[in-house]
Amino acid sequence: MFNEQIKVILYANDVRKASIFWQSLGFAEISFEELDGSQVAEVAMSENSTTHLVIYDRAFIEKNDDEVTEPSPALIFGSDDMMGLYKELQTKNVHLGDLAQIGEELVFNFVDADGNYFVVSGK
Template structure:
């Protein structure tokens, strides 16, 4: 049976820079490993979080398992302060889309350093 742990794979051109990007948004490094000379970093929103991002080097994966290096999945992050997070990302020169209101929630997207789009939703 499934449990409440979830790991989401992200492929990056530069694992270190991608990890630093997510850490600048408050994520915490859970682990750092070398896999055949390539870095693999695992991050979580909090130390207690059951959902982790696992960042692999895109070139390493394409070389060793090209069928696994599909585009990153679409992720929707949740926030209790969407407007505050939006402003924080803007202050860090992160590319963000316009904020839209859908019902009682706000939604916007942002782009990481590898050109992957992510969505933030919440109040």
């Protein structure tokens, strides 16, 4: 049910500056958006890469959801069957966050046995 795309969340004090940094290392900027008064950038090693870095504004995230700004990066798994995966994880008694729609994508988080948060995003 998971697909091969993985997105790593990074928190930055200046999203534009962070995106420019990664671009200076040869990464491609996949997108740069304003969402709910904050900036979000997505960069990858190439346009075809299945691993992306999604850079969120640290202050915005801390203000709106301070329990997810871990010092280490977080993973966003991709899925082409979000409802099926969500239901499957429910049957396995995985601690799940609410399934929400953000733009055109569905998103939810889940917690592993150590309390680490992971995100799943897709359609």
